[in-house]
Amino acid sequence: MEERSSTERRACSLPTPTSISARLPNPHTVALSIFNDDSYFAETASLLLYLDQGSTNVTGALTKNTLTSPSPVVTENLQGTAAVTGTIGVTSDRSFTIAGYVNTSHGKV
Numbered sequence: 001m002e003e004r005s006s007t008e009r010r011a012c013s014l015p016t017p018t019s020i021s022a023r024l025p026n027p028h029t030v031a032l033s034i035f036n037d038d039s040y041f042a043e044t045a046s047l048l049l050y051l052d053q054g055s056t057n058v059t060g061a062l063t064k065n066t067l068t069s070p071s072p073v074v075t076e077n078l079q080g081t082a083a084v085t086g087t088i089g090v091t092s093d094r095s096f097t098i099a100g101y102v103n104t105s106h107g108k109v
Contacts, residue, residue: 035070054105062100070094 032045052058070092078086102109 060102
């Protein structure tokens, strides 16, 4: 079980969609969004998959998922009407656990 903070940044590589879908028995959707972005941001993501060469079928389970929607705190300090100046601050702090296991050819991981 591993606990991660949402403030940590992770990077990994994403195989092409064809290589992913060729190995999955059922359709899967992988999506990424930025909370309350109103389409102002472009999102990119990477997905790292490890293949078990010793198994034709790999099973597992998600045993805990405490991830919830973010609740950012927005503070505005704006002045003016025709020309608006000031600052806008956004903070968010989350703690969550996503845990599970995979039954591999080498045992449960």
